[in-house]
Amino acid sequence: MHALKNRDNQAFGFLYDNYAGALYSIIKQIITDNAELASDVLQEVFINIWRKIETYDQTKGRLFTWMLNIARNASIDTLRSKSYQNSQKNQELPDNVYKGTANQTTLMNVDNIGLKKILEKLRPEHRVLVELAYFKGFTHEEISEMMAIPLGTVKTRIRNALLQLREYLK
Amino acid sequence: MNVQEYISESGIIESYVLGLATESERTEFEQLCTQYPELVAARREFEERLEQHASQQAEPPPPGVKVKIFKAIGDQHPDHSPSSNPPKTITMENVNSPARSTSGWLRFVAAASVVLLIGLAWFTYQSYTQNNELQTTNNALKARLNSTDSILNQIVAEQKMVKDPNVTVVNMVGTQTAPKSSANIYWDSTSSNVFLVVKNMPKLPSDQQYQLWALIADKEGKPQPKDLGVFDATDDKVILKMKNTQKAQAFAITIEQKGGSPSPTLQKMQSLGKTTQTQ
Numbered sequence: 001m002h003a004l005k006n007r008d009n010q011a012f013g014f015l016y017d018n019y020a021g022a023l024y025s026i027i028k029q030i031i032t033d034n035a036e037l038a039s040d041v042l043q044e045v046f047i048n049i050w051r052k053i054e055t056y057d058q059t060k061g062r063l064f065t066w067m068l069n070i071a072r073n074a075s076i077d078t079l080r081s082k083s084y085q086n087s088q089k090n091q092e093l094p095d096n097v098y099k100g101t102a103n104q105t106t107l108m109n110v111d112n113i114g115l116k117k118i119l120e121k122l123r124p125e126h127r128v129l130v131e132l133a134y135f136k137g138f139t140h141e142e143i144s145e146m147m148a149i150p151l152g153t154v155k156t157r158i159r160n161a162l163l164q165l166r167e168y169l170k
Numbered sequence: 171m172n173v174q175e176y177i178s179e180s181g182i183i184e185s186y187v188l189g190l191a192t193e194s195e196r197t198e199f200e201q202l203c204t205q206y207p208e209l210v211a212a213r214r215e216f217e218e219r220l221e222q223h224a225s226q227q228a229e230p231p232p233p234g235v236k237v238k239i240f241k242a243i244g245d246q247h248p249d250h251s252p253s254s255n256p257p258k259t260i261t262m263e264n265v266n267s268p269a270r271s272t273s274g275w276l277r278f279v280a281a282a283s284v285v286l287l288i289g290l291a292w293f294t295y296q297s298y299t300q301n302n303e304l305q306t307t308n309n310a311l312k313a314r315l316n317s318t319d320s321i322l323n324q325i326v327a328e329q330k331m332v333k334d335p336n337v338t339v340v341n342m343v344g345t346q347t348a349p350k351s352s353a354n355i356y357w358d359s360t361s362s363n364v365f366l367v368v369k370n371m372p373k374l375p376s377d378q379q380y381q382l383w384a385l386i387a388d389k390e391g392k393p394q395p396k397d398l399g400v401f402d403a404t405d406d407k408v409i410l411k412m413k414n415t416q417k418a419q420a421f422a423i424t425i426e427q428k429g430g431s432p433s434p435t436l437q438k439m440q441s442l443g444k445t446t447q448t449q
Contacts, residue, residue: 009240012240012243013236013240016236016239020231020235020236021225021228021229021230021231022221022224022225022227022228024228024229024230024231024232025224025227025228025229026224028229035232039231039232039235042231042232042235043235043238043239043242046235046239047239047242047243050239050243051243059203060200061187061213061217062214062217062218062221064217064220064221064224065187065217065220065221068189068220068221068224069189072189073189115223115224115227117227118223133190134188134190139192158181158185158190159180159181159185160181162181162184162185162188162190163178163179163181163184165184166183166184166216166219169216169219169220169223170219
């Protein structure tokens with residue numbers, strides 16, 4: 001850890017070799033349809049890790065947790081960026097036209113990897129909420145509004161989902 | 171607070187680790203962690219499981235990304251690495267450079283001034299010389315223009331005279347003493363103006379001049395000479411305005427002493443021309 005904070009290239013290489021795969025997986029679970037973009041985000045994430053390594057506080061969590069959150073935030077930011085939204089408009093329209101409501105299911109099933117694999121084990125009403133909160137980055141309030149579910153219910157369901165998640169991870 | 175219940179039922183550990191907790195939830199949880207080591211242990215346990223799971227699900231990243239990352243971060247050397255020495259050297263140079271650059275600047279200004287001065291002097295000299303040349307040329311041209319103008323005016327006047335129907339042309343022919351002498355008299359009978367154009371008259375010694383006479387018949391019919399002025403042989407090919415006369419049966423040219431004589435020396439008569447005018 002000390003070597004990393006001193007920005008030792010070898011230590012950083014070791015970090016990449018050990019964690020790039022796991023982070024790339026989570027990035028791809030968020031940016032589901034564009035491998036090239038996911039690769040760009042992975043690059044951006046590691047450059048940010050290199051730059052921000054000094055701000056990492058060991059008392060607040062493990063290094064992987066810290067990196068995972070950087071990767072998740074960067075992915076969600078990309079997902080919400082204007083250029084990505086524009087490219088999505090062009091692609092999504094035909095999907096909606098031909099697949100209709102099946103689109104939602106496709107989104108869920110295609111990414112049968114990583115954390116999403118565990119989500120499959122959750123009850124659907126829980127799964128959707130965790131999906132929106134974790135992989136789409138919506139706040140509880142936003143989800144409440146989107147799904148027309150009371151905020152308290154959203155919080156309860158997500159809490160229950162997360163508790164279940166912990167059990168599944170055991 | 172029942173820590174175990176908090177751990178197993180609040181879901182805060184999971185939402186904290188996964189980055190789903192709100193800012194206030196995070197602050198509260200971090201505060202509680204400093205008080206309850208069990209909480210930290212539970213958090214750590216969940217983190218480890220999550221990490222383990224993620225590692226199992228890891229997907230090999232595309233080749234080339236690592237190289238790109240290292241290329242990108244390679245440009246940003248940390249401050250304490252050996253490569254941070256060059257900036258210090260630059261700082262040292264900056265300390266010295268103001269004095270050096272000031273004197274360098276002054277020297278440059280001085281050199282530029284000298285060059286400018288020399289350039290200015292040369293330019294001034296050039297302008298002066300050129301101005302003189304132009305003035306000389308201009309004067310010469312003016313003189314030529316003046317003489318050309320006067321010649322042209324004479325030619326125009328001659329032309330006018332020749333074409334004037336009132337002007338009588340008297341052709342003066344040489345006498346026996348000077349057979350080659352010839353001149354033309356243009357005599358305007360209305361204005362009495364007499365003009366003489368020398369065609370060919372021998373050059374005279376400097377103390378002598380030609381004199382033109384009008385021969386006018388008196389009451390008895392004898393011709394009386396009337397002085398019409400003197401001229402030189404060098405007044406060649408120009409129109410000479412002589413004295414006016416209203417009457418003349420003939421014109422005569424004699425050689426007289428410089429300035430003319432009151433009466434003509436007829437034996438030296440050079441040419442004679444008769445007019446059509448009769449008494």
